[in-house]
Amino acid sequence: MAERLTTIRPARRGDAAALAELGARTFRDAFEADNTPEDMALYLTSSYGPELQAAELDNPHIVTLLAENEGRLAGYAQLREGAAPDCVGQARSIELWRFYVDRPWQGQGLAGELMEETIAAATTRGAEILWLSVWERNHRAQAFYRKCGFEDCGEKQFILGNDRQTDRVMSLSLQRRHAPLAR
Ligand SMILES: CC(C)(COP(=O)(O)OP(=O)(O)OC[C@H]1O[C@@H](n2cnc3c(N)ncnc32)[C@H](O)[C@@H]1OP(=O)(O)O)[C@@H](O)C(=O)NCCC(=O)NCCS
Numbered sequence: 001m002a003e004r005l006t007t008i009r010p011a012r013r014g015d016a017a018a019l020a021e022l023g024a025r026t027f028r029d030a031f032e033a034d035n036t037p038e039d040m041a042l043y044l045t046s047s048y049g050p051e052l053q054a055a056e057l058d059n060p061h062i063v064t065l066l067a068e069n070e071g072r073l074a075g076y077a078q079l080r081e082g083a084a085p086d087c088v089g090q091a092r093s094i095e096l097w098r099f100y101v102d103r104p105w106q107g108q109g110l111a112g113e114l115m116e117e118t119i120a121a122a123t124t125r126g127a128e129i130l131w132l133s134v135w136e137r138n139h140r141a142q143a144f145y146r147k148c149g150f151e152d153c154g155e156k157q158f159i160l161g162n163d164r165q166t167d168r169v170m171s172l173s174l175q176r177r178h179a180p181l182a183r
Pocket residue numbers: 026030099100101102105106107108109110111112133134135138139140141143144147
């Protein structure tokens with residue numbers, strides 16, 4: 001069993017290289033078994049790299065939280081301000097753009113702790129709705145999000161390399177939510 005989580009903190013500019021490594025590795029771990037090497041390579045190259053993550057950390061519309069254990073990253077979450085799909089509604093919303101826990105910490109409760117901090121950050125930004133899109137075939141993540149109170153509200157296309165995929169869109173009302181997540 002992995003050691004207990006120590007910290008969840010906002011990312012700093014100096015975290016860009018470590019975030020790029022974690023982002024690419026956790027994406028590969030999660031999706032390489034179900035996608036072609038060509039599609040994975042195209043997506044990874046266009047999405048992860050120290051300069052790309054440095055630009056995200058500099059972007060005022062993106063919030064990045066890191067989970068860290070003894071100086072090593074164990075997971076991360078990114079919120080992104082921008083347009084939401086119609087099914088999310090008109091209330092002020094923010095997207096849970098990326099949410100990844102490294103394999104040794106999955107099933108350990110870290111994901112729930114990271115979600116609590118992510119929700120707190122979304123609320124601090126003034127959001128009333130937190131929404132996300134998740135691959136229709138990613139059943140574990142969907143189960144986790146439902147456990148956190150998210151509800152399915154529609155679908156959205158996602159392009160992985162050259163493959164057009166269908167994501168479920170899920171949303172959580174931050175105003176109606178009072179209790180901390182079940183662990
Ligand atoms: C999604 C993620 C953050 C969830 O964190 P986690 O620690 O794995 O979550 P949990 O162990 O609490 O699992 C959530 C639920 O999924 C279900 N589940 C567990 N293992 C599963 C599996 N192998 N297959 C399908 N469902 C599973 C269970 O219902 C579980 O709830 P329970 O603990 O009440 O039984 C984590 O698995 C992860 O980082 N996955 C890879 C990246 C990813 O898919 N990110 C989301 C992108 S949208």
